[in-house]
Amino acid sequence: xxxxxxxxxxxxxxxxxxxxxxxxxxxxxxxxxxxxxxxxxxxxxxxxxxxxxxxxxxxxxxxxxxxxxxxxxxxxxxxxxxxxxxxxxxxxxxxxxxxxxxxxxxxxxxxxxxxxxxxxxxxxxxxxxxxxxxxxxxxxxxxxxxxxxxxxxxxxxxxxxxxxxxxxxxxxxxxxxxxxxxxxxxxxxxxxxxxxxxxxxxxxxxxxxxxxxxxxxxxxxxxxxxxxxxxxxxxxxxxxxxxxxxxxxxxxxxxxxxxxxxxxxxxxxxxxxxxxxxxxxxxxxxxxxxxxxxxxxx
Numbered sequence: 058x059x060x061x062x063x064x065x066x067x068x069x070x071x072x073x074x075x076x077x078x079x080x081x082x083x084x085x086x087x088x089x090x091x092x093x094x095x096x097x098x099x100x101x102x103x104x105x106x107x108x109x110x111x112x113x114x115x116x117x118x119x120x121x122x123x124x125x126x127x128x129x130x131x132x133x134x135x136x137x138x139x140x141x142x143x144x145x146x147x148x149x150x151x152x153x154x155x156x157x158x159x160x161x162x163x164x165x166x167x168x169x170x171x172x173x174x175x176x177x178x179x180x181x182x183x184x185x186x187x188x189x190x191x192x193x194x195x196x197x198x199x200x201x202x203x204x205x206x207x208x209x210x211x212x213x214x215x216x217x218x219x220x221x222x223x224x225x226x227x228x229x230x231x232x233x234x235x236x237x238x239x240x241x242x243x244x245x246x247x248x249x250x251x252x253x254x255x256x257x258x259x260x261x262x263x264x265x266x267x268x269x270x271x272x273x274x275x276x277x278x279x280x281x282x283x284x285x286x287x288x289x290x291x292x293x294x295x296x297x298x299x300x301x302x303x304x305x306x307x308x309x310x311x312x313x314x315x316x317x318x319x320x321x322x323x324x325x326x327x328x329x330x331x332x333x334x335x336x337x338x339x340x341x342x343x344x345x346x347x348x349x350x351x352x353x354x355x
Contacts, residue, residue: 058351061322064110064156064282064330065103066340072099072114086117089138090131096139100146106337107344108330109153109354111143115188116160116198119180133187140191156221157192159184159209161199165259166225168202168236174211181212194219197252199259201225202236206243210250221328222247223256223282231260231267240271247275257281259332262309262317269324280326283317285309285334305334311342318343319350 075095076088089096100111118136123129140157147153159181163170172180185195195218197209206222213220224243227233232240247255255277257265262283272279285306318329331339347354 059322059327059353060355061347061352062110062280062328063108063340063344063347063354064328065100065108065112066282066331066335066337067284067333068096068099068112068114068158069116070333071102071336072096075099086114086123086135087126087128089114089135089142090128093138093142096142097146100143101149102337103340104146104150104153106341107354108340110156110193110330111147111153112156112158112196113139113143113188113192114158115139115184116158118184119160119162121163121180136184136187140188144191154193155191156194156196157185157188159195159197159213161201161205162208165199166201166235168205168234171202171204172208174204174208177205177208178211178214181209182215185213185216189216189218192218194221194253196221196223196256198223199225200234202234203238203242203246204236206246210246210252214250219253220250221254221256222252223258226257226260226264226268228261228264231257231264232271240268241274244275247277252277254278254280254328256328257283259284261286262314266317266320269321269326273325278327280328280330281318281321282330282332283314283335284332285314309334311339314339315342315346319346322347322350322352 072088072095076092096114115136120129120132123132143155162172195213200206225235227235255272257268265281265283
């Protein structure tokens with residue numbers, strides 16, 4: 058019926074869970090220095106589950122974040138480890154693509170944090186340049202405002218690799234970004250920068266369902282990967298939050314989550330997967346249901 062790209066699920070949280078350490082403000086970044094094989098194991102498990110893309114563990118690898126924990130000088134090394142672990146898992150699996158992740162600057166879910174555009178662009182550009190040799194594509198993740206989107210797209214303007222833009226919407230109103238700006242207002246930026254796909258991520262699946270019809274009108278391949286949090290707590294909206302400030306939903310098992318995703322596919326989504334609290338078992342169920350529905354996973 059339809060060719061579907063099946064993303065992986067949560068990478069950072071899976072790494073932290075397997076490392077057995079208390080989460081830090083850098084989530085899973087420091088694990089790459091101490092236990093890098095765990096990163097590769099997570100990627101391998103997602104490929105085994107049916108994912109065709111490994112999202113590199115580069116989401117939070119920025120100088121400003123690393124500086125908080127004394128790892129500023131390991132910036133480039135950490136990017137290299139993230140990409141090499143993804144590549145090793147891909148090579149061992151025998152197929153798949155690597156998405157170099159570019160997370161938000163400063164903190165997640167904080168549209169109020171806005172760097173000057175040239176500064177933001179330079180930060181994204183530095184990471185993109187370092188990861189480009191091993192990347193099959195770039196995925197700009199969890200973008201919460203139009204300003205944040207512009208800075209990231211500016212930073213990726215020089216790459217020859219595909220660029221996917223993934224926005225994060227209000228958990229109570231999926232027609233709006235977390236900044237409160239209408240989701241539809243992303244249209245001029247799509248015209249200006251022409252990213253290769255448009256996604257929604259790290260929001261409640263119910264909110265993403267609200268946003269899907271808007272994405273369908275914007276002329277780009279589109280899709281989504283939701284999180285499994287109950288809500289974004291005030292404790293997470295701090296300068297250096299840790300993931301243990303968030304609570305996992307108990308009503309979003311693999312089959313429950315797959316119902317949302319299959320509905321998105323029925324709305325025209327061709328790129329799907331999972332974000333925080335969505336693990337390999339969820340991706341395996343998605344692969345099963347997509348194939349059963351006659352779709353081809355690419």
